[in-house]
Amino acid sequence: MPHLSTAQWDGGLPLALLAVGAVGAFAGARLTSLYVPGQRIKQLFGVLIVVMTAYKIITLPM
Template sequence: MPLSVPSGLLGVGGAGFLLMPTLILVGFETRKAAAIKAVAATPPTFSALLPHLSTAQWDGCLTLTLLAVGAFAGACLTSLYVPGQRIKQLFSVLIVVMTAYKIV
């Protein structure tokens, strides 16, 4: 799988590359900055999905269940077990890796 797929899924692009570090630099807590970035990445994601809905085959009930459970479980696990400093480190590494890949 090309690295551009996880890059797109994680929002490491224009908004993710600039927004997350900027929010942290202006004083937002890492978790709040990540939440703001996630909200900012949602509309472009859905607008990219819309043209494909007419030809896509998907189970709406399964999709909504996985989204709800995944979002809830991810938020709970992250808030309980991942400290803010670790999130900063993970985003930093991810941004450097994706930037290096796109340069090459």
């Protein structure tokens, strides 16, 4: 925090990433809603949660 006043910010890259991310999120949501049934998305999300939980348990330091 003490160096925040002397920091130099380049606004171009964050704005470009924000714009591309917003367009990508909108397009992804639109395409998913058209071509993937809601039940399949719920199943995939459940599998993702189980896989990530297993990964975190396996990689816990002992």
